Amino acid sequence: MAQASFATREQVDFVVVGSGAAGGIVTRELATAGFSVVVLEQGPYLQPGDFRHDEWSYTQNEELVWGSRKGHPQTFRRLESEKAEVVDGAPLGYAHNVGGSSVHFSGNFWRLHPIDFNEASVRGTIAGTNFTDWPISYDELEPYYTRVDWEIGVSGTTGPWDPPRSRDYPCPPMPVKSAGVLLERAARALGYTAFPAPVAILSQPFNGRPACIHCGFCNGFGCEVAAKSSTAVTMIPQALATGNCELRTGCTVSRINTANDGRVNEVVYWEEDGTEQAQRAKAVVLCANGAETPRLLFLSASDQHPDGLANSSGMVGRNLMFNGSSNAAGLFPEAINGHKSIATTRVIHDFYSIDPKHGFYGGGGIDSRSLTRGLPMAAAMRGGIFSGASWGSDFKRGLAEEFTHTASFNGHCTTLPLSSNNITLDPEVKDKWGRPALRTTFMNHSDDIATMKFFHDVSMELLDAAGAIKKVGAYARNGQTGGVHLLGTCRMGNDPATSVVDRFNRAHDVPNLFMVDGSSMVTSGRGQPTMTIMALAFRAADHIIQAARRNEI
Amino acid sequence: MKEIEFSRRAFLRHSLLAIRNSMIVLSLPAILQSVANASEATLQGNSFTTLNTEEAVELAAIAARIIPSDETPGANEAGVIHFIDNVMGTSRPEVLGPLRDGLASLQNTVRATLTERKFSELDPQQQDAILQGIEDTPFFATMRYLTIAGMFSLPEYGGNRDYAGWKLIGFEHRHVWEPPFGFYDADYMARGE
Numbered sequence: 153m154a155q156a157s158f159a160t161r162e163q164v165d166f167v168v169v170g171s172g173a174a175g176g177i178v179t180r181e182l183a184t185a186g187f188s189v190v191v192l193e194q195g196p197y198l199q200p201g202d203f204r205h206d207e208w209s210y211t212q213n214e215e216l217v218w219g220s221r222k223g224h225p226q227t228f229r230r231l232e233s234e235k236a237e238v239v240d241g242a243p244l245g246y247a248h249n250v251g252g253s254s255v256h257f258s259g260n261f262w263r264l265h266p267i268d269f270n271e272a273s274v275r276g277t278i279a280g281t282n283f284t285d286w287p288i289s290y291d292e293l294e295p296y297y298t299r300v301d302w303e304i305g306v307s308g309t310t311g312p313w314d315p316p317r318s319r320d321y322p323c324p325p326m327p328v329k330s331a332g333v334l335l336e337r338a339a340r341a342l343g344y345t346a347f348p349a350p351v352a353i354l355s356q357p358f359n360g361r362p363a364c365i366h367c368g369f370c371n372g373f374g375c376e377v378a379a380k381s382s383t384a385v386t387m388i389p390q391a392l393a394t395g396n397c398e399l400r401t402g403c404t405v406s407r408i409n410t411a412n413d414g415r416v417n418e419v420v421y422w423e424e425d426g427t428e429q430a431q432r433a434k435a436v437v438l439c440a441n442g443a444e445t446p447r448l449l450f451l452s453a454s455d456q457h458p459d460g461l462a463n464s465s466g467m468v469g470r471n472l473m474f475n476g477s478s479n480a481a482g483l484f485p486e487a488i489n490g491h492k493s494i495a496t497t498r499v500i501h502d503f504y505s506i507d508p509k510h511g512f513y514g515g516g517g518i519d520s521r522s523l524t525r526g527l528p529m530a531a532a533m534r535g536g537i538f539s540g541a542s543w544g545s546d547f548k549r550g551l552a553e554e555f556t557h558t559a560s561f562n563g564h565c566t567t568l569p570l571s572s573n574n575i576t577l578d579p580e581v582k583d584k585w586g587r588p589a590l591r592t593t594f595m596n597h598s599d600d601i602a603t604m605k606f607f608h609d610v611s612m613e614l615l616d617a618a619g620a621i622k623k624v625g626a627y628a629r630n631g632q633t634g635g636v637h638l639l640g641t642c643r644m645g646n647d648p649a650t651s652v653v654d655r656f657n658r659a660h661d662v663p664n665l666f667m668v669d670g671s672s673m674v675t676s677g678r679g680q681p682t683m684t685i686m687a688l689a690f691r692a693a694d695h696i697i698q699a700a701r702r703n704e705i
Numbered sequence: 706m707k708e709i710e711f712s713r714r715a716f717l718r719h720s721l722l723a724i725r726n727s728m729i730v731l732s733l734p735a736i737l738q739s740v741a742n743a744s745e746a747t748l749q750g751n752s753f754t755t756l757n758t759e760e761a762v763e764l765a766a767i768a769a770r771i772i773p774s775d776e777t778p779g780a781n782e783a784g785v786i787h788f789i790d791n792v793m794g795t796s797r798p799e800v801l802g803p804l805r806d807g808l809a810s811l812q813n814t815v816r817a818t819l820t821e822r823k824f825s826e827l828d829p830q831q832q833d834a835i836l837q838g839i840e841d842t843p844f845f846a847t848m849r850y851l852t853i854a855g856m857f858s859l860p861e862y863g864g865n866r867d868y869a870g871w872k873l874i875g876f877e878h879r880h881v882w883e884p885p886f887g888f889y890d891a892d893y894m895a896r897g898e
Binding site for chain 2 (some may be wrong): 221334545548
């Protein structure tokens, strides 16, 4: 069936803002259930044939991840007492296109573990933080994780390292890369377990899509054969095929309007040429990501919602979490060729929860990668990893040696939710539409930094065990200055005084408004949140559909 | 192109040695003119759209020290200057002004510290010494950035000719790879781990 077409004055059942990891799923579920849906997406609908191995464009000219160059400056500061400055590029990075960041992500697809949902109860709260339990358990989310596996297409293998799962992976693991072999052997030598990284990339044909061809331009790029399981090649085409859904690309939302009764009734947006439109809707689902969703809520302040839509708790935008990270690169005697195939093929979860006796809270995993995503320009920009030279003949010789012979063991770990880490509207800087720019205030809790150091140190030991000739490592010892996992800014909870959405992603304050994306995550998990964002989206959609059918929206 | 470049280098080296020995000072303008002609020859193949020829010669000389031509091709053979010329007129117009200012400042430094007129007319050792003195400046950072970007971007942007940059580091551009990807996974498969 052809894509639907609705008039803006016609009241559709749902407007979904954002077509990414969560928006794609919510849209497909609502449209399949028979509801009329309009999806608004800032970026274009790129097809597999549009994606190119163009490092200059993708990594240096904001092809997918927009920042100042595309008229979307962001500002950053450490503390709420400071003035935020415009930062080059996009400190909070997310792709602007149909499928959102599920198009350019690495496809790393960890589920959360049961402990992630009730860790504050098990381990105890942490003074000065908003560390708390989720209002749902792993068991409640597990069926939706499995739906993601089978609806989206995930490659992996079941093992003792997995949290409990009701069904095996649909596709076997991806072939191991040399960096993965080195991590696996090092782990074995030190008594740890490396297992095949689960990824949302097809190791064999599935649901009409082909297997990965290992082209190497994966993380940061779009898949040219649709083997990466983005919502752009899975959920969105299915949603459009229902005939109940209209996808409007190049549309930037300016605000969500509120009726006198406090309910949302209209989404105002600009088309690409600047024409303003307003789509009437019975309900609105914000899937704009952990940065843009709170920004839109602030932009939608009204008499009924003076501090921002759905913000009676004052928690909108707060508790911003990334995932901590560390890297440790080793030079090896033989060729590794990190520029071929996917980002990572082996992961260690032996330190999913770091022993509290270390004196700080944290946990995470270590996976095998290329330090610079296997990209020639990125490797050269980084340059002199082991030679120390950054230009000249020694730099050249260093690059020639390093590019093919370097493996990196990367830590991915927890960060704690803090009120002082947040998204707000910049008071001065505006984007190309005249909207206040996204302002990030962020300084890691000391436990985050201790956790990153822990993973850095373990990774360096693993490099020794792997036989690295030279090694060099890094982590954000002074705190992170940005991230791509944008979490926690509309946290889920049972108490309207301390959370923004309820356990089914409905705004506490506004019965016909839902926030479904990384913003509802209560804790950061250990890394790779997209799997959880997608599972939450399937779960939220289930409950939205049931509530709508009961006329309870 | 490579041949011309090497002969120019040799010519320069000999000339400057001669200058230092005060043997041919009077014929300097003629020598420098022929050097400039040789430099222009290395830049042929595309006309410049944003840079003027003198700027192109000077910036190319800087790029050629950041990624030199030694046992393998460098920025010169890769046509990095054509990338720079291209992006100054397309994706980086805001950089052109600062780049020109930086170049002017560099030339002042050259004139103040050495007898020759322009950076491109120095021998490689002198050029390196000058660049080491400005390593921490935004101008040098910009030149390093643009040189690397031009060396390793798709050739359609003007640089990385004949995939000189990619060949240098062992990157082969393909759309399809099959395992084994490297030594260790081949070994892993062979051992049946």
